Amino acid sequence: MKSHLLRLLIVLLMPASALAAPLQAVLVGDYRPLKATEAEAVTEGFEAAWLASLGEALGGDIDIVLADAQAQAELRIGEISSGAVYYSSEIAALAAAEAGPAEWTDLAGAPVCIAAGNPHAATVVSRFDGIARAYPSAAQTLIGLKLGECQAVVGDQLLLQQIATLPEWRRYNRLLPVLEESALALRIEADDALLQQRIEQILSSEQGQEMLVEATQYWIDEVAFQAYVLADTLDCH
Structure with missing residues (x-):
């Protein structure tokens, strides 16, 4: 008991x-x-x-x-x-500071690095005629840009805005104009x-x-x- x-x-x-x-x-x-x-x-x-x-x-x-x-x-x-x-974020694109594309329309016919499954890929392909190359992680999309495998990294503005401020990315810190309607x-x-x-x-x-x-x-x-x-x-x- x-x-x-x-x-x-x-x-x-x-x-x-x-x-x-x-x-x-x-x-x-x-x-x-x-x-x-x-x-x-x-x-x-x-x-x-x-x-x-x-x-x-x-x-x-x-x-x-x-x-x-x-x-x-x-x-x-x-x-x-x-x-x-x-979690929410607008679309963003990060490119080389000097020779990279400056406008979204510059991505026409160009390869872009993007994380697998990212819904922003549809915007790049359908709206700007870009060629999406999927990578298994966000970090690898960034390395794809450095390796010259793409003209820009397309991803979440939440991430890419901060990447662009880092010293190690000063040669790849050009952000294309914000597309607020694509979130x-x-x-x-x-x-x-x-x-x-x-x-x-x-x-x-x-x-x-x-x-x-x-x-x-x-x-x-x-x-x-x-x-x-x-x-x-x-x-x-």
Whole structure:
């Protein structure tokens, strides 16, 4: 009897997050923004870092699961048409400072480096007649530009604006004019309406905005670092 009461007391004193099973989130679509390396596991990237912060704010854990487990996942994140926005960016293009293209129309018939799955590729191809070359990470698109494999890197303004300010990119820091009407938005949606409401409240709060900015900035810096490492490796050969 005493042991039963002791176990009950332990359970009652445990935090609610310890009793709840982790929420499951499935990634929808092929695009992973701010992917730093080709070998980066989805459980170790930007999405996982931000979901960990969101889970902490919700009082539990959030695990990323494979697409074939979508039926069991409580959350969907990525390229979905409804839900709360956790990542958005206009399109941008980065080119060589001196000899690179100066206008979007200069990309007609020219190869451009772009991360695999990035929806901005459709804009480059359909609107400006560019030739999209897909790379497995954002860092590798930048190296493609340095190697002369493309005339410009096309990607998220959120990332490329910061890359252009770095000293190591001073020879490749020309940003083409902003196209504000061409934007992407990645969202998170819960099956449960109450859970969705809680997520939206967190995202709209000061705390939620801060944790999103922190996770985003960390992975922008990680992309920049990995591009630096790759460039340094090239310079050594």
